[in-house]
Amino acid sequence: MADAYILGIESSCDETAAAVVRSGEQVISNVVFSQIATHQPYGGIVPELASREHLRAIVPVVRQALAEAGQTYASIDALAVTQGPGLAGSLLVGVSFAKALAFAQDKPLVAVNHLEGHIHAVLLEERQKGSLAVQFPLMTLVVSGGHTHLYLAEQHGAAWKYQNIGHTRDDAAGEAFDKVAKLLALGYPGGPVIDRLAPHGNAEAVRFPPAQIKHRQRGDTSPVPARPHFDFSYSGIKTAVLRYVETHAMEASIERRRVALSSLASPSADAIRALCDRQTLDLLASFQRAMVEDLVSKTLAAAQEYGIATLFVSGGVAANHELRVTFEQRAAQEGLPVYFPSRPLSTDNAAMIAAAAYPKFLAGDFAAPELSAEASLTLA
Numbered sequence: 001m002a003d004a005y006i007l008g009i010e011s012s013c014d015e016t017a018a019a020v021v022r023s024g025e026q027v028i029s030n031v032v033f034s035q036i037a038t039h040q041p042y043g044g045i046v047p048e049l050a051s052r053e054h055l056r057a058i059v060p061v062v063r064q065a066l067a068e069a070g071q072t073y074a075s076i077d078a079l080a081v082t083q084g085p086g087l088a089g090s091l092l093v094g095v096s097f098a099k100a101l102a103f104a105q106d107k108p109l110v111a112v113n114h115l116e117g118h119i120h121a122v123l124l125e126e127r128q129k130g131s132l133a134v135q136f137p138l139m140t141l142v143v144s145g146g147h148t149h150l151y152l153a154e155q156h157g158a159a160w161k162y163q164n165i166g167h168t169r170d171d172a173a174g175e176a177f178d179k180v181a182k183l184l185a186l187g188y189p190g191g192p193v194i195d196r197l198a199p200h201g202n203a204e205a206v207r208f209p210p211a212q213i214k215h216r217q218r219g220d221t222s223p224v225p226a227r228p229h230f231d232f233s234y235s236g237i238k239t240a241v242l243r244y245v246e247t248h249a250m251e252a253s254i255e256r257r258r259v260a261l262s263s264l265a266s267p268s269a270d271a272i273r274a275l276c277d278r279q280t281l282d283l284l285a286s287f288q289r290a291m292v293e294d295l296v297s298k299t300l301a302a303a304q305e306y307g308i309a310t311l312f313v314s315g316g317v318a319a320n321h322e323l324r325v326t327f328e329q330r331a332a333q334e335g336l337p338v339y340f341p342s343r344p345l346s347t348d349n350a351a352m353i354a355a356a357a358y359p360k361f362l363a364g365d366f367a368a369p370e371l372s373a374e375a376s377l378t379l380a
């Protein structure tokens with residue numbers, strides 16, 4: 001089979017991204033236009049603004065990805081686009097654009113699940129390094145702003161199949177990082193800033209009780225699964241941080257930081273740190289430690305239960321330093337190989353979408369002309 005150059009397009013959340021990937025194994029170009037500056041003043045993503053920004057960015061971003069790859073609309077072999085899950089209006093921009101382009105250029109279009117994209121970010125980079133040696137059973141933790149999901153992944157010929165064996169009951173892990181950062185007036189998105197600040201605090205300072213999850217809700221008459229689910233829950237820790245702020249009278253210092261940061265266009269982590277007292281840094285370090293402990297311990301418990309031979313960790317939160325180090329140490333103790341994408345491919349990008357499309361391209365699994373965006377698409 002000759003090389004296939006796939007143009008990937010991703011617009012599910014607040015990044016407009018396009019990339020060209022060769023045969024699911026080499027990133028030729030990878031352009032990500034982040035809307036952080038647009039959403040920062042609101043402390044979170046404003047869906048209407050996200051759609052408008054995608055509309056503005058999509059043509060220049062796609063053109064740049066093609067130009068950097070030395071490709072044209074006519075020369076690529078196929079298009080791939082994120083169908084879901086994500087924000088409906090944002091997804092619609094990418095899907096409409098990709099459908100129109102595929103129709104105009106008479107190219108095949110592959111619809112990709114965003115979560116499958118995060119998983120393929122790992123496969124892509126391992127292939128690129130020439131070191132892909134995954135052993136099955138393979139489990140993957142997708143941990144992002146919208147998801148904290150555990151999947152078993154299997155390969156059937158070229159195609160991949162997934163089984164969900166755990167997910168968050170409420171907030172996703174990235175959402176907890178973002179909400180805690182917003183509460184403490186640290187800006188948006190919260191994950192990267194907490195990642196930078198946490199090493200300056202004492203992670204033992206504040207104790208957060210581990211999340212308690214009832215595995216069967218009252219009135220649930222469905223059959224008991226043969227194996228337990230490994231669910232997560234992060235709304236409790238967010239509330240615990242809020243309670244800590246209230247009981248330790250931190251509001252005034254948070255307000256001072258909010259005012260000081262509102263006068264800075266894009267503050268550096270050092271500038272933000274200078275506005276944080278010890279109590280705040282300790283709280284952040286303790287929060288991050290509790291998040292990492294919960295993610296790592298539950299994931300490794302699931303890996304043990306399912307006899308997992310290879311673990312992937314991907315999605316925006318997989319960029320977190322403490323999470324990576326802790327996973328590496330603890331998985332090594334159990335003799336379990338763990339793989340992460342590089343940090344740029346952990347957060348949203350289109351290279352992972354083009355990579356996930358490749359097996360479907362080989363199988364001729366193309367999108368129908370009436371393809372529509374699916375905000376709540378699940379992975380199976």
Ligand code: KG4
Binds near residue numbers: 316346
């Ligand atoms: O995968 P992603 O880019 O978009 C979604 O699909 O949601 O993930 C974004 C999420 C945000 O919640 C962000 O705060 C979090 O990933 N994140 C991090 C880090 N970088 C991004 N969380 C912790 N540490 C980081 N370094």
Ligand code: ZN
Binds near residue numbers: 348
């Ligand atoms: Zn994502």
